[in-house]
Amino acid sequence: MNTPSLPKQFALDIGHTPKASLENYLPGSDRALISTLQTLCDSWKKSPPKEINNPLNDRWMYWSGPEGSGRTHLLQAMTNAAEFAGLKSFSLTPTEPITWVRLEEQITALAENDKASVITVDDVDRLDDRLAGALFRILNTVQASKNIHIFMAGNAAPANLGLREDLRTRLGWGLIFQTQLLDDDEKIQALEQAAKARGLVLSPEVAPWLLNRFYRDMPNLMALIDALDAYSLETKRAVTLPLVRELLQPK
Structure with missing residues (x-):
């Protein structure tokens, strides 16, 4: 059976897509992850939004799952929630290395700031050696900070990623979840x-x-x-x- 495909004019001209959010994500078997993320988003709505002395496990999360399981939607949802709360945010992907440079230029200031900030990293499994090194440095700064939140996603659990061993270990320091189809x-x-x-x-x-x-x-x-x-x-x-x-x- 041939699978029909979208006509190009509609596949490329999409103007009414709602922004990704936790509210428009159907959790399925991912309720524990969604509940944890929602608690964090609710804390950002407080005035002023601060996360002083927040434990690492409340700020450092990694989730994995197959393609189409919603892992990117959740990263985008956290970025949108951060922006809505007035927090500075950075969205990192393997295809936009300049964003990594900009973050590393600012991350020391973010770590010293009383106000929370948010970093998301998508497709961790696709990082090259240079970006893997950058993520390792970023995670070290996040660990030493009190207010930087970092959310990461990839196609496999940290131990099963084809990355350098010290980075795989770091990824496992926070909360680990799995998104399901x-x-x-x-x-x-x-x-x-x-x-x-x-x-x-x-x-x-x-x-x-x-x-x-x-x-x-x-x-x-x-x-x-x-x-x-x-x-x-x-x-x-x-x-x-x-x-x-x-x-x-x-x-």
């Missing part, structure tokens, strides 16, 4: 929740049909919800199965 019922719930957040109402048969005929991973399914949002607005039609088929038919 959603089952089909949870995916349907997540799709309906995402549609509702965009002001869409899906016909009851739409979500199950998508799981059977479209890509089954959540990033592609969420991209399709965005495309349906745009197509529904363009055509001024409700999101029914005929509309979905029309969107996905080859052009």
